[in-house]
Structures are given as C-alpha cells and as structure tokens.
Amino acid sequence: MNRYADNSITTLQFIAIITGTQVSFGFIDIPYELHEHAGSDGWISLVIGWLVTTAASLVAIRLMKGYRQGTLLDLLAKYGGRWAGRAVACVLACYFAIFSYDGLIYSTRVIKSRILQETPIFITLFLILIPAYMVARNEVRNIGRYSEFALLASLWIPFIFSFTLRHANWLYLLPVLPEGWGPVFSTVPHTIYYFLGFFASVFLYPYLQKKERAGMAIVIALTLTLLSFLFISIVCFVFLSPDEFGTIYQPAIYLLKTVRLPFLEQVEGMFIVMYLMIFSIAWIPSLYFFSYSVNWTFGRTDPRLPLRLLIGTIIVSSYFYVPDYWQLIRLNKWLSGFGFVVEYVLPLVLLALLSLSKRYRTEVKQA
Amino acid sequence: MTAARKLLPPLALLLLLTGCFDRLDMEDASMSLVAGIDVEENGKLYQYTSIPIFAKNSKRKSQSYKVQSTSLRQGRGKFDNYTVGVFNGRKIQVLVVSKRLIETEHAWFRFMDVYFRDGRNPITSHVIVFDGPLSQLYEYTPTNQTILPIALLGVVKSTSSRSESVKTTLQELHTQMYEFGQTPAVTEVELKQDLRVKGSALLAHDGRYVASLDPKESALLLILxxxxxxxxxxxxxxxxxxxxxxxxxxxxxxxxxxxxxxxxxxxxxxxxxxxxxxxxxxxxxxxxxxxxxxxxxxxxxxxxxxxxxxxxxxxxxxxxxxxxxxxxxxxxxxxxxxxxxxxxxxxxxxxxxxxxxxxxxxxxxxxxxxxxx
Known part of the structure; x- marks a missing residue:
C-alpha cells in the first residue's frame, strides 16, 4: 500500500509519460503515413483517431476508478482471481517488451542512417540502453520525473521548425476532401499505432497524487499528442509538394535538412541527438512496465532482474540480428494490431466483465 | 568501497567497446565544395570537383579534379584516389551542371539521387547551370583570388538579392521536378570577362533545357x-x-x-x-x-x-x-x-x-x- 503513496507522481508527470510514449517516433513518421493514405487531408483522420483514442482512454480510467489501491493487475486479481491477473500480466509483459524493442530498433535505425552510418547497431544500442536501464530500474516517480524533464527540455522543437515555414505553400492543403470522406476514414486505423501508449494509465493510476484528475489528465495528454502530430503534419504538408511527398521518408528530418543556421550545420543531426530524449520515453516506461508485469506474475518486487535479462537479450541479439527497415515496418503493423487489442479492446471487455460481476455480487447479496 | 567494486566490471567492459566508427579528423578530410557534372562530345559523363587547400604556403587556394564516371558515388571513389584526405561531399555548396548535359541528357536529375538518399549529404546546395564546358569553369581562377565556390556563391547571392535570377537549392529543385503543376527553373551562369549570372534557365518537366530568361525576365518571374x-x-x-x-x-x-x-x-x-x-x-x-x-x-x-x-x-x-x-x-x-x-x-x-x-x-x-x- 505504501508503495504507491511513497512513489506518487504529479499530474504533469502522468501527462509527460503518456504524451512522451505516444509522440516519440510518431513525430518523425506520421506525416508520411497520413499522406500516403489520405493525401493532404490526413490531418482530419488524425483528429478522428484522437476522438476514438480519447474515448478508449476514458474507458481505461473508468475501469481503474473502481479500484484505487492498485494497478490493473491487482484489480484483476481481486475480482477475477490470481490466475486471471497472471494471464493478463503475461500478455502485457510481452506487449511492453515488444513495444520497447520496436522503439529502440526504430531509433537506432534513424541514428544509423542519419548520423553514425559506419558504427554497428549493437554499439549504438548498447550506449542507448545504459541510461535507459539506469532510469527504468527505479520506481515510477523517477520515471515520471525523467519524462517530465525530457518533455520540458524539448519545447524548443516547434521553434526550430518555424525556420522551414518560409518554404511553405499553403495551397498544398487545398482542395479539402478531393476524393470525399472515404480515404479519410480508411486512414484512421493507421493513426492508432501512433496513439498507443495511453494504456500506461492503468499502471500509473494508483500512483497519481490526485486521482480525481485522472480523466482530465489523460485528455490533456492525448490533446498534447494530437497537437504535436497536427503541427508536424501540417508543417510537412505545406512544405512538401503533394506530388513529391511519397518519395521522402521521415519528412520531419528532411524538413530540418533545409534549415541553414549561420553557426550550425546539419541542424537535423542536432535535432536527432536532442530528440533522443523524447525517443527514450518510448522505451523507458515500457521497460519499467515490462519488469513490473513480470515481477507481479512471480510475486517479486525488485525490477532489476527482468530488466537485465531483457536488455541483455536485446543487446546480444542485436549483435547477430537486427530487423531491417521492411521488417521493422511489418513489426509496426503487427504491433499496431496487438496494441489495438490490448489498449482499446481489453479495457472495454474488462469493464464490461467487471460491471457484470459487480451486479451479480450485489444481486447475490440482496438475495 | 563496495560501490567502486560494483562499478569495476561494467567499466572494464567499456574498455572493450570500439567507440564511434564515424570519426573523421579535419586534417584527414578533403571537402568538396563545388561538384560539377558535364557530358562531353563523346557522350561520356564527367564529374568535377573543387577542394579548398588550407595549407598556408600553397600558391593555389583550391584544387580541381575531373574524373569520368556515370555514377556520382562511383566518382567519389575515383576522387578519393587523388586527394590527400578522405574525400567527401558533405559540405558541397554549389552543384554545377553544364548546359550541354541538360540539353542532351534529359533525365539528368537522377544523378542527384545520392544527395537525397544518403542521409548525411546536404540538400541546401545551390544548383547552377553553366553555359559552356565545365572544364572552362574549373580552370578559371577568380581575379580577386577568392576560391571558386565563394565566387560562385557570391554572384548567385548578389543577383538573387536584387531578384535578377531565381535561386534554386537542391531541395527546391526536388520539389519543382516532382510537382506536376510547376516546371523547374535554375540559375544560369556564364564566363564572360568574369563569372556572371546570365539569368534563369527554364527546364521542362522532365528536366530538359527549354529556354533562358534574362535578369529582367527573371525578376518578373520572381514577382509572379x-x-x-x-x-x-x-x-x-x-x-x-x-x-x-x-x-x-x-x-x-x-x-x-x-x-x-x-x-x-x-x-x-x-x-x-x-x-x-x-x-x-x-x-x-x-x-x-x-x-x-x-x-x-x-x-x-x-x-x-x-x-x-x-x-x-x-x-x-x-x-x-x-x-x-x-x-x-x-x-x-x-x-x-x-x-x-x-x-x-x-x-x-x-x-x-x-x-x-x-x-x-x-x-x-x-x-x-x-x-x-
């Protein structure tokens, strides 16, 4: 019980963890993804995706409101028995392990292709994972503080993109809906992947200092995510001609390549290096949730052992095998489906089951 | 004591790491500042480069090389054989294509692929069409003893600040090449008495040279x-x-x-x-x-x-x-x-x-x- 009170996090830290996990590499990829499927109307799909995600996240918060003394796993153990909790814990451990692996490989691929082309991936990965381990082995409060710092330290990013606006041609955004609503709606599922991460709230809920603000906090977090995605998408849409859009991967980095500052060359290199902090929120909290789930299954408390095992496996395996770009895209697609089931469907199902079981219990009592 | 003992094994492991593979010391680098592509009468593609020399007692301030190669990347390897340091194009300021190249080789923009594909290459270099054989440009020593890239950049910047020529960077050219509703235009330079901007070269959608605009027309184009x-x-x-x-x-x-x-x-x-x-x-x-x-x-x-x-x-x-x-x-x-x-x-x-x-x-x-x- 004390565990949660001693490690309580503020509302801002809660927001920082969730927004950071979502924004991370979506910021670099999402303009391309949106444009590929919906052209310059992709931003509308983004807004719809945000609406859907807000609904799903409020379901998750609603679920946790019923049980304030523990995480989702404790809640399951209470209502469904220890083994129900263990089953879900295993699924979540897998989910977060893959989530952090995906983020790690993506970031190292970006560094490899843009900055350190000749350095082997396993070295980059090793260097990234040392600080990741140092943060993730601690309790939630440290992770919250780290995320808060990383988010605040990245507030300069929108300003650097304002340099690219002198190339902007706002006519590229017109016409709106040339092909009707069809492409806009069919793009919404593609945005799901970039909103994954709000599920962290079911782990963070018991740590929140002000639980009554959880609903508001998650809506703020999602809105921040939406705003940053909207910002980068629209900046890219007015910068790149719709006809050249499909030829450029990672448009956010491409845009920065056109920025010339008198005192700094290769602005995009600096950006990637600084942006690593935001990237890292994609895997540091997930690494923690992974070790939490594993520990919960086995009834242990020290998060270090599972972390060491996972990190060791990732580094050693990267020496022999690293997914290439296309495999990474396939992994993303797959993770997107997995994430949809875990983050969007699972809370809904659990909430339904929970209210059913509660009703059943009260009926039994009344009888 | 125990903390130090705990730290020892990971620190020892760090010694095994090789460090960054991409390190390049300044004295080992030779940076190309002006890259040029030309096609000669025999139909063969030639690449030019100009590298500044930083040595104090050197009489010349920059060195030019010419190699025959159809691929820019392959050409880089050939340049490497000449230069003292590791040749690289990460600081290229100006990209010159000869008028003959864009008149004869319609799909010349494909040679620029390497600048976009390799994430470390710049895309802010200025693209210039040179009216004449590139050997003429690369043999030319500016009278005021500046090096070729500075002279080239100078004429482009001064004329474009008075709106007498379009100023097109590699990235802008990329947009113009791909955009269906627009055709590309780049600065045109010639050597007459001294280096001078002739105006703007208009290209068709596939990159083929079509016509030239004089400085006055270029100004009107820029207004529109x-x-x-x-x-x-x-x-x-x-x-x-x-x-x-x-x-x-x-x-x-x-x-x-x-x-x-x-x-x-x-x-x-x-x-x-x-x-x-x-x-x-x-x-x-x-x-x-x-x-x-x-x-x-x-x-x-x-x-x-x-x-x-x-x-x-x-x-x-x-x-x-x-x-x-x-x-x-x-x-x-x-x-x-x-x-x-x-x-x-x-x-x-x-x-x-x-x-x-x-x-x-x-x-x-x-x-x-x-x-x-």
Missing amino acids: KKKNTRTVGFSFEVPKELVTDPEGSRWISFTAEKIKVKIRTAVKGGRFSFDIRVRMAAGLMEKQFPADIQAEQKRKLEAACTEYVKKEFEKLLDKLRENKVDPIGLGIYARAYHYGDFQKVKDHWGEAFSEADVNVAVDVKITDEGAVK
Whole structure:
C-alpha cells in the first residue's frame, strides 16, 4: 500500500509519460503515413483517431476508478482471481517488451542512417540502453520525473521548425476532401499505432497524487499528442509538394535538412541527438512496465532482474540480428494490431466483465 | 568501497567497446565544395570537383579534379584516389551542371539521387547551370583570388538579392521536378570577362533545357512566384506625349516595393484561365527629362509605368506559354481550386498551360519622387 503513496507522481508527470510514449517516433513518421493514405487531408483522420483514442482512454480510467489501491493487475486479481491477473500480466509483459524493442530498433535505425552510418547497431544500442536501464530500474516517480524533464527540455522543437515555414505553400492543403470522406476514414486505423501508449494509465493510476484528475489528465495528454502530430503534419504538408511527398521518408528530418543556421550545420543531426530524449520515453516506461508485469506474475518486487535479462537479450541479439527497415515496418503493423487489442479492446471487455460481476455480487447479496 | 567494486566490471567492459566508427579528423578530410557534372562530345559523363587547400604556403587556394564516371558515388571513389584526405561531399555548396548535359541528357536529375538518399549529404546546395564546358569553369581562377565556390556563391547571392535570377537549392529543385503543376527553373551562369549570372534557365518537366530568361525576365518571374522579398527595379522610355522635348531623353527608372500579387483561376470549357493582378508602389530613382509630377501629369506617368510593366509581364507569359513551361507554378493554383479539371491534364500541364488564357492587370502607384524635383 505504501508503495504507491511513497512513489506518487504529479499530474504533469502522468501527462509527460503518456504524451512522451505516444509522440516519440510518431513525430518523425506520421506525416508520411497520413499522406500516403489520405493525401493532404490526413490531418482530419488524425483528429478522428484522437476522438476514438480519447474515448478508449476514458474507458481505461473508468475501469481503474473502481479500484484505487492498485494497478490493473491487482484489480484483476481481486475480482477475477490470481490466475486471471497472471494471464493478463503475461500478455502485457510481452506487449511492453515488444513495444520497447520496436522503439529502440526504430531509433537506432534513424541514428544509423542519419548520423553514425559506419558504427554497428549493437554499439549504438548498447550506449542507448545504459541510461535507459539506469532510469527504468527505479520506481515510477523517477520515471515520471525523467519524462517530465525530457518533455520540458524539448519545447524548443516547434521553434526550430518555424525556420522551414518560409518554404511553405499553403495551397498544398487545398482542395479539402478531393476524393470525399472515404480515404479519410480508411486512414484512421493507421493513426492508432501512433496513439498507443495511453494504456500506461492503468499502471500509473494508483500512483497519481490526485486521482480525481485522472480523466482530465489523460485528455490533456492525448490533446498534447494530437497537437504535436497536427503541427508536424501540417508543417510537412505545406512544405512538401503533394506530388513529391511519397518519395521522402521521415519528412520531419528532411524538413530540418533545409534549415541553414549561420553557426550550425546539419541542424537535423542536432535535432536527432536532442530528440533522443523524447525517443527514450518510448522505451523507458515500457521497460519499467515490462519488469513490473513480470515481477507481479512471480510475486517479486525488485525490477532489476527482468530488466537485465531483457536488455541483455536485446543487446546480444542485436549483435547477430537486427530487423531491417521492411521488417521493422511489418513489426509496426503487427504491433499496431496487438496494441489495438490490448489498449482499446481489453479495457472495454474488462469493464464490461467487471460491471457484470459487480451486479451479480450485489444481486447475490440482496438475495 | 563496495560501490567502486560494483562499478569495476561494467567499466572494464567499456574498455572493450570500439567507440564511434564515424570519426573523421579535419586534417584527414578533403571537402568538396563545388561538384560539377558535364557530358562531353563523346557522350561520356564527367564529374568535377573543387577542394579548398588550407595549407598556408600553397600558391593555389583550391584544387580541381575531373574524373569520368556515370555514377556520382562511383566518382567519389575515383576522387578519393587523388586527394590527400578522405574525400567527401558533405559540405558541397554549389552543384554545377553544364548546359550541354541538360540539353542532351534529359533525365539528368537522377544523378542527384545520392544527395537525397544518403542521409548525411546536404540538400541546401545551390544548383547552377553553366553555359559552356565545365572544364572552362574549373580552370578559371577568380581575379580577386577568392576560391571558386565563394565566387560562385557570391554572384548567385548578389543577383538573387536584387531578384535578377531565381535561386534554386537542391531541395527546391526536388520539389519543382516532382510537382506536376510547376516546371523547374535554375540559375544560369556564364564566363564572360568574369563569372556572371546570365539569368534563369527554364527546364521542362522532365528536366530538359527549354529556354533562358534574362535578369529582367527573371525578376518578373520572381514577382509572379511571390518569391521576391526585396525591391525590383525597372527602367524604360516613357511615351513621347509625356515629355516636352520628344527628341531628348525619355528614360525613367523606378524601384517597385510592396508588390502584391493576386492570382485567380477559372475553367471555361476545359480551358484554364488565370487572372493575375499585380499592385506595386513605385519610388522614382531616375528621371532624365523635366516633368512636373503633379495631379494630371502624375496620373499619366503612372499609366505609362503600368502600361510598360503590363507589357513586360505579357511578354514573359507569352514566352512561357510558347515554350510550354510553367515555372510560376500556376498549376498549383489550378489544382487547389479546380482539382477535377487539373487531374485530367496534370500529366501534360505544360501543354494545358500553353493553351490557357492569362490576363494580367497591373497597377503602379508612384509614392515617392525622390530628393529633387
């Protein structure tokens, strides 16, 4: 019980963890993804995706409101028995392990292709994972503080993109809906992947200092995510001609390549290096949730052992095998489906089951 | 003590790490600043480069090399054999293509692929067309002892600040090459007495050279592209009715400021029509005839300026349509406001543009007479 009170996090830290996990590499990829499927109307799909995600996240918060003394796993153990909790814990451990692996490989691929082309991936990965381990082995409060710092330290990013606006041609955004609503709606599922991460709230809920603000906090977090995605998408849409859009991967980095500052060359290199902090929120909290789930299954408390095992496996395996770009895209697609089931469907199902079981219990009592 | 002992094994492990593989010391690097591509009469592709020499006691300040290679990346390897340090193109400032290359090799833009594909290469380099064989350019030593890249950048920057030539970076060229509703235009440079900007070279959609614009036409093009941030100067002879002595000089010069361009599009029976309205404030710079710029006279003078500027715009637009190129990007307006009609013609927008109606309306207001009457 004390565990949660001693490690309580503020509302801002809660927001920082969730927004950071979502924004991370979506910021670099999402303009391309949106444009590929919906052209310059992709931003509308983004807004719809945000609406859907807000609904799903409020379901998750609603679920946790019923049980304030523990995480989702404790809640399951209470209502469904220890083994129900263990089953879900295993699924979540897998989910977060893959989530952090995906983020790690993506970031190292970006560094490899843009900055350190000749350095082997396993070295980059090793260097990234040392600080990741140092943060993730601690309790939630440290992770919250780290995320808060990383988010605040990245507030300069929108300003650097304002340099690219002198190339902007706002006519590229017109016409709106040339092909009707069809492409806009069919793009919404593609945005799901970039909103994954709000599920962290079911782990963070018991740590929140002000639980009554959880609903508001998650809506703020999602809105921040939406705003940053909207910002980068629209900046890219007015910068790149719709006809050249499909030829450029990672448009956010491409845009920065056109920025010339008198005192700094290769602005995009600096950006990637600084942006690593935001990237890292994609895997540091997930690494923690992974070790939490594993520990919960086995009834242990020290998060270090599972972390060491996972990190060791990732580094050693990267020496022999690293997914290439296309495999990474396939992994993303797959993770997107997995994430949809875990983050969007699972809370809904659990909430339904929970209210059913509660009703059943009260009926039994009344009888 | 225990903390130190705990730290020891990981620290020992760190010793095994090799460190960053991408390290490149300055003295080991030889940086190409001007890359050039040319095709010679035998049809073979040649690459040129110019590398600055930093050694103090060297007589020359830069060194040029020429190799034969069809791929820019392969050419880099060949340059590497010559240079003292590791040759790399990460600091390329200017990319020069010869006029012969873009006249004969239509798909020359494919050679630029390496700049976009390799994430570390710059895309802010200026693209320049050189009218003449590149060997001439690379053998040339600027008279004021600056090195070639500085001289090239200098002429491009000074002319583009007076809106006398388009200034196209690699990234802008990429946009113009891919955009269906626009054709590319790049700076054209020649060697006559000294290095000088000739104007802008207009390319067709596939990159083939089509026509050239002189500095005056380039300025008008930049106005229509809404790209000129500074002032544009005009000089012309006013009609005889406006001067008291018809045999004397009739020259007048003004600089245009606060230039506002409005472009409206319409489609009539499958044909596009564009209404271009240009408004500008003129400040007189030079007047070689006596005239009292008051009430009636001022209006007449403004009408004369308007008429002159309008004619110049019409000449430019006729030239563009004759050559079936649209460096202004009117196709972007067409797509934005008439998507369906544009989609039908987008693969041959140049043709569609050549058949389009373009009306120019100009409004010049004289706002400043200068310091003397």
